[in-house]
Amino acid sequence: MTYLVFQGDTYNEERNGQFIWAPKFTKDGRAMHHWDRLLDVREGDIIFHCSDGYIQAISRVKTTCEDSARPDHTTGDWTNWEKDGRRVDCEYHVLKYPLKHGAHKEKILEYCNVKYAPFNREGNGNMGYLYDLNQNLAAYFIREIAKKNPEVIDLDFLKFILVK
Template identity: 25%
Template structure:
């Protein structure tokens, strides 16, 4: 287990609540950045301290290693100068029992600062030119004590709650487990993706801020649904964020059942077999046009429309 310190003032709330870290591959000018490269070195089980606005307020455990991922849509105008592609590391965060301002503890922290790529300057100010920094174990344990994070049972606090899968999902999970050609790390990602968790859900959330149809933004109430069905997708497609759409549960029921589909420009189509009163009771306007989809989603949507067109009832 290693310790890391992330400086993420502008994106802190998105990353801590979303359960991830994201950085571009390189600086805006294309130059190599060691603190971005560090994203590739974080391992499952490592501890990450979240520093923003002059304080360490959260601690997290890495749950999945770095994978290429588009810049989160929720960043908005923040980081406009960053490239649109970068590294995503899954980290489940919790607030620390005792947030601290490192500037007030430099007598203890100072001797343990890294010699290179330190996340904090000698005067106690955060080094905002540094994103993810490796810190010595001595500093890591010191911060655990100062924030009282050592009193947390992180494995229990950070456990992901998953719903009980149905028989079809269980069979798919069994097939994933039996396929020895899939690397262990990808096998875990696929298993989580099949039950709507992990890397797939995070990637979908990166690209969508709300339900396409209802506009609901509370993530607890939204489903990350595959556009091209799991059974028809390759393993790479199964965890691709572009093969995902964020929907409210009742809309997902229609989309997953191919009773509702979309054109690339956002036009909606409703299957002729769907009773009109369903749309009325669920407040779905069939003439509405949702936000335009990304070019990378065109092939997935085309497949969904083809299944929609073949559906009889």
């Protein structure tokens, strides 16, 4: 499976710690589909990491989802979320030249026409955290990323996406 995560203010800390994390419930006790999706992630899956309007990194998932307390580290603003959460460990491959996903809205619109897609009907990122990413769009992003980051083509864990 391929996923896309919108990390915002917590990107740097999650990247440095090689994980993604989300709470189990909102402060008023509601579950959120984009947080619950961590339960679907499996070892070997691929995640595209977005922050500040760019795909900043691509990772290979190292572990299935585990219960985990909120990080509460000194960087990143974790205080907006409840303490009880879930964590998935990842092996991040940070891009030297991140890809501005907003520059590819035509392709995004072609592949993100389902409920709970990472991008809305205008091709902008949806509010939320972790989303399934269409594998054809993932392959497109990899080819676009490789134009300025040719080393991604040699990452073995991405080869199954490019074969399709």
